[in-house]
Amino acid sequence: MGTSSPVTITVEAIVHSPVASVWKFWTEPKHIKQWNNASDDWHTPIAENDLRVGGAFVSRMEAKDGSFGFDFGGVYDEVSLNESIAYTLGDGRKVSISFIAQGDDTKIVESFEAEETNGVEMQQAGWQAILDNFKKYAESAKEE
Template structure:
């Protein structure tokens, strides 16, 4: 099977767009993106990281929390709120990091809230995914997130192919 790569765009200093064709139907791609039991298998922004837990209240106004840990034991915990939930087509949600993500419950956020939009477009047996992350405070933050999201989407694609 031909290996797909991510198409990355940086339309401005505060935004990034990743496009990827996934070898999975739309419903499966959406479910794997939004289900805690699946997220723990593919959310890997850095080599050696693991996802310790994922919580999802998949509804407008619902919150999510994804707790990751690197090989040195440092926690990186993202949290946010769903602003739009249209299964299996589209999600819009906020994204921020907890100041101390080592706990088991939602913690205090850093206050650098960004916004993510994920669209899943059916293309026969495949799904074209458009991932847009906006409102970065700095180009450095955008570029760091671009590297992490690129790895995450690669891992997601490989995980979907194993399903």
């Protein structure tokens, strides 16, 4: 382990949906289970979210064929309704997400500290794929 600062990676997307809807789709477990995967051969069968400072969240991400799975989770450091979320992952890395209203659209900017196992490009591609999947879901989903 080095003592240098971790690399911060940023991914972003413009979602053609109002910020209040985007926030709901991003934070409610019934919606998280619908979009939280980087490819069609993965899914999120379990999602729990205690959306408050000090609250925890976890999403169980699994290959649909059952060959691999892991829990992705952490604790919220900041929650500002319809504006931003910041959290610390279980391994200590920091993540921040901004939801920027642009008329009837929402710009999402997600920054995270890279982990040391996988390459930066791979991590950026994976997180961008999940964000792109969220965009597709949020633009087609109906609020309940």
